[in-house]
Amino acid sequence: MEKEQFLEVYRHSLAHILAKAVIEIYGKEVQYAIGPQIADGCYYDFVLPAALTEGDFPAIENKMREIIKRRETWTMEEVSKEKALEIFKDQKFKTELICDLPEDEKITVYYTGDDFVDLCRGPHIDNSQLLMNVAFQVKSVSGAYWRGDEHRDQMQRVYLYAFPDQKQLKEHLKMIKEAMERDHKKLGPQLELFMFNETAQGMPYWLPRGWKLYQALMQYSRDVQDLHEYQEISAPVINNNKLWIISGHWAHYVNNMFIIPGKDEDEKYTVESVDTMAAKPMNCPNAMMEFGRKPRSYKELPIRYSEYDVLHRKEKTGQLNGLLRVQEFRQDDDHTFVTEDMIEAEIDDILSIADEIYKTFGITYRAEFSTRPEDFMGDIELWNDAEAVLKKILDKKYGEGGYEINEGDGAFYGPKIDLQIKDALGREWQCGTIQLDFQLPRNFDLKYTAQDGSEKVPVVIHRAIFGSIERFLGIIIENFKGVFPFWMSPYQVAVVPIRTEHNDYAKKVVQRLKALRIRVEADYSDNNMKQKIKKFKNYKDPYILVLGDKEAENGTVSINMRGSNKQINDVPLDKFIDMCMKLNMEHSIELIDSVE
């Protein structure tokens, strides 16, 4: 058997062994659903008499090994629908699957030994002995809904790691462990970037160091957008619900909004009050207000309103996750008002910005196209037009089939292109988003005067490249393991005077650097220099300057570079400053390790 094929087949076959083992342990009343292979193994969904815990894993693993040792033959049998229904008459999930199959579909079942049968398309191994050398381990157990629907049965999903041999399994486990080490939830507090408190669930507190990182990212975003002729605005964080009723958020998004009830005649707070306000979950409505404040001409378009205001979105508790999923965040948001024939060029420009920004971080992304949801607003015809435009652009840029299509996943006001990037554990997160909107401008009665003097409705493009800055930072922290490129490091340079008598010179150096907007910190305490260096190394500051007699005398600095024990001694301060300025300007990922 080919190696590639084997990888899929043995993982899927192992899922059958897992099901057989669980049934042998927990009895015939176990309901088993489906068990596909996944990136690092496979899983199987069950309804079991009791909740599994970690303590049950060894028993399952042992039973699986025992079953494999039986060297049972696997046989495939093609059966009629009636026969299949008979075989699985006590299995509700299998019965449902069989009933849903088209009439003319071939139904195959696989027997592992005589006593276990599973509905399956295959292919599978011929005999369990082929699994003898395969390495596997129960990874975890968790809840999962039947057919991914939260209104249907919840089952227990048993995950398995599975690899061709022990060595590969061990390597994978090591990789997972390393990924956990660089979890942003761990690195964040360690590097003093952010924290959380239970009184503000899912709302990050940015600590001094983290806020410098955040600001560096925002500054970079502002610089790029300025070059692309964006104008930054800011608008109220809470608005009366009149605004949200016009925008459609009150009808389509209210469950995700933080509401501030107004008072009624009896001085009681109630959501029904005309004074009820809500915190903005999105910037769009207020951007519409700024556009609509005066008559507009086609000559003004495109108008690009960028915005970094704080947004609030109420989430169900279980879906919060460090910085990756929060309830308060900022987006590198923009609403661009265009005429219909500007759409294509504008989206091209947005995608070029995305390419430029992601490249700066060394990140690759994957595009997804989301179409009209059930809960949509507006005319179907407008939707069809919008979807056709986006599809054309995507086909041109990524090629047909070069992106994923998510039917029905669009926003309620328009279809969208999402840009996905991965965290350290390989989980994908939506960051960038480009949404085409023919709807909101109508709700807000926005118009511009066209060349022929007629009144037209502008099209709005919503877009964000980082997506939420919080989420993007979470991913970036993990990608860089907290070892940030010079330009975004909280502190770029640390200064260590060898003895307190060198503090005066150190302060001069610090003032020079600060005047040039290089972020610098210094330790003037009487701790010994080793302690000071250690402290700054732990913060992962890119360059540590050690200053003593020689340096003070010659106006130089001695540089200790991050990530190596290499020292560059007696560098003229001006030369070091040039190096810093160059790194800042070029947004280099790597540090410069020599002054020549």
Place this chain on the structure above:
RNA sequence: GCUGGAAUAGCGCAGUCGGUAGCGCAACUGAUUCGUAAUCAGUAGGUCGAGGGUUCGAGUCCCUUUUCCAGCUCCA
């Protein structure tokens, strides 16, 4: 929201059978004034997430609750 798990000093952890809370690092004080990642000595720090219960006695057992984590669902 659902299923399962976790919460002990600023951080990382230990705490046995229910018997009254400990270690390392960090902090602080003193000594050392040092040339590139752990100098020495001492001091202080805890309503054991919160509330209730069982018990002579609870970090430990039970119930409720909050927050966090993994996964599901939803999402930027």
